[in-house]
Amino acid sequence: MSVPARLAAFAALLALTFGGAVLVGGAIDPTSEAETSRGAGSSHGAVTSHADEEMSTMDDHEAEHAHDAAGTATDAQDAAGTATAAHGAAGTATAGGDAAGVEGLAVSDGGYTFAPAQTFFTAGQPSELSFRILGPAGDAVRAGYELESERELHLIVVSRDGRFYRHLHPRRDAAGVWSTGLTLPSAGVYRAYADFQIDGERHVLGADLFAPGQFTPRPLPAPRPTASSDGYGVALAADAVAAGGDATLTFRVTQDGRPVADLQPYLGAMGHLVALREGDLAYLHVHPDETSPAPGAIRFMADFPSAGRYRLFLQFKDAAAVHTVAYTLAVPR
Ligand SMILES: [Cu+2]
Structure with missing residues (x-):
């Protein structure tokens, strides 16, 4: 993605973040969300692809909010300026320490994109999560998954406070759509990871899932052996x-x-x-x-x-x- 396109995507992300927060409710501070996005720009994929995810799940109601927010062109411009700085820093970080071996921070990386069909769930309600893995050409990957730990794909879902954990094995249909039952137990933000291997290369892509409502994160327990x-x-x-x-x-x-x-x-x-x-x-x-x-x-x-x-x-x-x-x-x- 070109730099102007990336900046535009970042501005759109900010617009959506602020706009979308209205829907999520007062429990989640939109300011800190934006800060998180900026800080998490250790790979610019995390920033731009996050916007893609928002786009793919944006309904008409959200689009309206996004439009309102985008109307404040000056803010968007300023935000884009900040994005440039973040991008510079990210470039340095990537060059220096990408070998650290962390994954799951980006929704799109290495030519592959984790594309959930829906990212909003009702807390406590048994639901279905379906998603596609998009390949370099942008269409769903239907074949070529290699067995890793006996499965073509592992799906891990964790609450953002690190308290809830699910390890699932979705089914894949002929069109390349994966699906699994999923119940997000309480309101909050969750991270879903798709862990799979193609052409001998392992990919772990991550996307956020939301269960609107009053979110009460709990601290991690103290270390114990x-x-x-x-x-x-x-x-x-x-x-x-x-x-x-x-x-x-x-x-x-x-x-x-x-x-x-x-x-x-x-x-x-x-x-x-x-x-x-x-x-x-x-x-x-x-x-x-x-x-x-x-x-x-x-x-x-x-x-x-x-x-x-x-x-x-x-x-x-x-x-x-x-x-x-x-x-x-x-x-x-
Ligand atoms: Cu597994």
Whole structure:
């Protein structure tokens, strides 16, 4: 996208952000949304493609608001000026540290676009999320997905406060439309990640989903090395955890204090781990260690790109059921 087009897209984003906030309600501060967009401009894809997402879901009512906001040309112009500065900074950041291996911050990247059919949901109501993955030519990808952890595509949905987590496997139809049941439990903003691989390259694209209403985010729990779910206790031993280093995360699953020696494979490994960075919910690369270090133990290698806190979601299978435990992990400098 050319620079003028990008600026126009950013201005449109601001217009939509301010306009759309009226619909979302007073719970979400439109000013801070705009700040977030600007700050998250560490890749300009995040800014421009966000606008695309808004466009695709914009109905007539929203369009009206957008038009009103866009009418204040001076504001838009000023905002565009800011966008230029953000773009400059983003260029530097990309050149310096894109190798950090975070993903999921952009709705469109590497030629592929995550295109949800709808991004607004009613809190607590069972709904259907459908989406397409658009390829470099702009049409839905219908073939060529490569199995990754036994599936063509993994869909992760997390609340923006890092408290709610869902790992789903949507079905794909012949037209390349993926769909899955989804219930957003309470009002708020959610991040959906589509994790898939094509031509040997993995893509994790992210889009925001909304459930209008009174949003009461909760802080992340303080870091603790143990978690429990469904009667299982899971202890986390984190070795060599530091910003920019290769950390080893070993989870030991116990039941009544004894190791669960016969964990069942889940998605081709002994467990599945998703690690998200606090602040931007950047999606990290983690790799399961194929060899279990001990009965009931599951090991992953993770590369934490920066100091700070991360939210870890571990899933494992036992007694024919998948169990999920979550951790807050502090990564020192
Ligand atoms: Cu999956």
